[in-house]
Amino acid sequence: THYGPKLFGKLGGRWLSTYLFIDSDAFNIKNRNGALAAKITSKGSIELQGNRVVTAGGITSSSDNNLAVGHINNLSTLVYHRFNKDNIAIGRDVLSSSVNIYSNVAIGNEAMQTMGISALDGSTETQSNVAIGNGAMKGKTDGTRTTGASNVAIGHGAMRYCDNVDDGSGTDYNVCLGQSAGLHTSGTGNIYIGRGSGAGTQTATCGENVALGY
Secondary structure (H helix, E strand, O other): OOOOOEEEEEEOOEEEEEEEEEOOOEEEEEOOOOOEEEEEEOOOEEEEOOEEEEOOOOOOOOOOOOEEEEEHHHOHHHHHOOOOEOOEEEOOOOOOOOOOEEOOEEEOOOOOOEEOOOOOOOOOOEEOOEEEOOOOOOEOOOOOOEOOEOOEEEOOOOOOOOOOOOOOOOOEOOEEEOOOOOOOOOOEOOEEEOOOOOOOOOOOOOOOOEEEOO
């Protein structure tokens, strides 16, 4: 055809077809107008009209077992950084600037966006976190990254600015449920349940606290 070879298949008794072409590192599928509709790359990702799904091997040989669904431009750090492994990221800008992260689940726009540290030794200080909700465990706002392990943050903005205190204490083993719960959490073993509970300040480090209610 005018746009090149076509792939044919029968679905529900109807024959369907789509255009195909191959470039240096990808298998591409075009729509009936000749525009790119989908791409399967040699690096283990599927791109659908500007969105990317990454499974299993990630993009590099060392970045393993990441599952990422989101806009293609927002997942490059997660899938290209060689020490990012066993993570699940769903949404826009999820884990998009994170490095040295292991076994995290982040769902919601900007969840865990700037987590991890830039060390080259594959630090495991940011691992086993669950962040669900827009901006949950987003991280610092000053361009640096923050660390945390074994935290559960569920709700819009829960633990959004976690570990904003630079005292080396870390932010681990916290449970924050509700919108903006534990907003500025920096400490260990806190439980905050309810909208805005345990919001705290950017200059305080607290540990082993329990706060319930709005």
